[in-house]
Amino acid sequence: MPKIKQHNLQITKNEKGTEIIRFKGKFTKQYKVERYLRAKLRNQLQKGKNVSTSNDKDIPVDGERVIDLKAMAKKMFCEKCEDKFSLCDIQGETVQGLGSIFDVKCSKCNHVTKVHSSEKYINPVTGKSSFAINIKVALGALNSGLGPTKTNKFLKTVGLPGVNEKTFKVHERLVGPIIEQIARDSCIEAVTVEKELTVQKVEKLKLCLVTSTI
Numbered sequence: 541m542p543k544i545k546q547h548n549l550q551i552t553k554n555e556k557g558t559e560i561i562r563f564k565g566k567f568t569k570q571y572k573v574e575r576y577l578r579a580k581l582r583n584q585l586q587k588g589k590n591v592s593t594s595n596d597k598d599i600p601v602d603g604e605r606v607i608d609l610k611a612m613a614k615k616m617f618c619e620k621c622e623d624k625f626s627l628c629d630i631q632g633e634t635v636q637g638l639g640s641i642f643d644v645k646c647s648k649c650n651h652v653t654k655v656h657s658s659e660k661y662i663n664p665v666t667g668k669s670s671f672a673i674n675i676k677v678a679l680g681a682l683n684s685g686l687g688p689t690k691t692n693k694f695l696k697t698v699g700l701p702g703v704n705e706k707t708f709k710v711h712e713r714l715v716g717p718i719i720e721q722i723a724r725d726s727c728i729e730a731v732t733v734e735k736e737l738t739v740q741k742v743e744k745l746k747l748c749l750v751t752s753t754i
């Protein structure tokens with residue numbers, strides 16, 4: 541017989557040794573008690589299936605993302621009632637290269653707040669805001685000698701959203717001149733150091749020649 545609360549069930553024996561069952565204050569048969577308890581258990585299990593917990597919420601966004609943890613954690617609050625968000629509150633997403641703008645619905649007041657996955661900066665080339673991660677991807681790709689096709693192949697393989705060619709080129713135009721300038725500066729610096737060393741060596745050589753002729 542399934543486990544039941546002791547106070548609901550009383551089992552005694554009569555003079556002939558037959559069990560007398562009282563359930564919820566009434567005389568009954570064992571099979572009736574068992575049938576009642578099985579039905580109750582079935583109902584409880586069915587109810588449990590219908591109760592959604594925060595763990596089995598249907599989140600409409602999936603896959604891998606690159607998140608700036610500190611930047612995003614600072615924004616995971618409702619802009620209306622300041623209640624804390626969880627990732628389960630995400631209702632939708634606008635993807636911009638490797639950056640995302642999440643629509644997060646407050647479970648307290650139902651207001652939807654837009655939360656960015658990383659910091660954004662004003663791109664001086666376009667005058668529009670860009671996710672820092674997209675600038676870093678362009679920098680990394682240029683540094684590794686990868687074009688948009690190979691970069692996307694790499695990103696898609698690891699399950700990240702790709703960067704379309706237009707977005708890639710915009711950021712490449714931003715970081716390209718900076719890299720060239722750094723390269724030029726380091727070349728100029730190397731030439732200057734080389735020149736100074738050569739001058740020092742020539743001066744030393746002259747000094748040696750003078751002392752040897754005296």
Ligand SMILES: [Zn+2]
Binds near residue numbers: 622646647
């Ligand atoms: Zn709220």
